[in-house]
Amino acid sequence: MSASPVDYEYLRTVVLRNSGNQVDVTRNYLFESRLQGLLRNRGFDSLTQLVSVLRSGNGHGLERSVAEAMTINETSFFRDTATFDYLRETLLPALIESRRDTRTLRFWSAASSSGQEAYSIAMMLREHFPLLAGWRIDILGTDLSAEMVERSSAGRYQRIEVNRGLPARLLVKYFVRTGDDWEVHPDLKRLCRFQQRNLCQPTGLPESFDVIFLRNVMIYFNQDTRRQVLLTIHRALPPDGILFLGLSEQPRMDSHWQTMLTPKTVWYKPIR
Ligand SMILES: C[S@@+](CC[C@H](N)C(=O)[O-])C[C@H]1O[C@@H](n2cnc3c(N)ncnc32)[C@H](O)[C@@H]1O
Structure with a gap:
């Protein structure tokens, strides 16, 4: 399979327009590897053919599928542990105190990939804040990729995924063994919901959260x-x-x- 340089340029534009993600000119090989599945599923025999259908405008959601297939979904449970530690030890106790009247806490894992970040928040709340049992807890995960949203909602993880960042004690407590995989326990799933959203299209984005995780996605965006x-x-x-x-x-x-700036991590406070 090969594609001319012109094809790559066009693909780069499609990805940028539909996800805000920049694919560096030196990394054309990423199109070759990441679009393999899409070529197969849609019956295209090459990237060149894919580009010509994209150009024709008859792709029926093809641009979006290309952008989604090009996303990098690297994630893990309790990624950057110190961040979760600081949230648990210092920030959440103060936030909970100030929300005692409404008894509501809202978290947004923006660019949630396969859901590990959202479920890590849920486990942290269940483990360390039993007083929240009667509160309204909403943990929303959103991602550009429909496949990732589907995976997050299913809450089903392979051994290699639960081996990354998830302490064994939490695995047996909050997951149920399903064949070779592990599935998030329904009690934990209930705290989380997942939706497909493009961060670059502000209309339709959710509003009003107490804590937002926007981690490891802006690296793919340009300054604007x-x-x-x-x-x-x-x-x-x-x-x-x-x-x-x-x-x-x-x-x-x-x-x-x-x-x-704290000794453990860094977080950002909105200035009004
Ligand atoms: C590297 S993962 C980071 C996952 C998680 N936040 C973490 O830090 O572990 C980046 C995620 O951002 C998503 N993404 C990329 N562009 C996006 C956009 N414009 N809107 C929403 N999500 C996007 C990708 O689909 C991918 O799942």
Whole structure:
């Protein structure tokens, strides 16, 4: 299978337009590997043929499928453990105190991939905050990829996935063995819901959360897109809301975000 350089340029534009993700010119080989399944499922024999159908405009959702297939879905349970530790030890106790009247807490795992981040939040709440049992807890996971949203909702993980970041004690407590896989226990699943959403299309994005995890996705966006996404996220947080980014990411918007540097981790507070 091969495609001309022109094909790659077109594919890059399609991905950018539909997901905000930039594919570097030096990484054309990613199209070859990541689009294999899509070519097979749609009956195309090459990337060149795929591009010509895309150009014709008769692809019926094909652009979106290409963008989704190009996403990088790397994730794990309790990724960057120190972030979860700090949330549990310091930020959540204060947040819970200030939400005693409404007894409601809302979390958003924006770019939730296969759901490990959302389920990690749910396990942390169940394990360490029994007083929340009578509260309304909403953990929303959203991702561009329909396949990831489907996987998250199923809450079914392979051994290799549960071996990444999930302590054995939590595995046996919150998962049920299903054949070779492990499935999230219905009690935990009940706290989480998953939806397909494009962070680059602000209309239709959810609003109003106490804690937002927007981790390891902005690295794929250009500066303009990052700024737009961060403005949307800013609007979704109350003044005492909490934003976590990936450890290599920063908002670079001093008028909107106060950087809260702690010995364990860094988080961001919206400035009003
Ligand atoms: C590397 S994973 C990060 C998952 C998780 N947040 C973490 O830190 O472990 C990046 C995720 O962002 C999603 N993504 C990429 N572009 C997106 C967009 N425009 N809107 C929503 N999700 C997007 C991808 O589908 C992928 O699942």
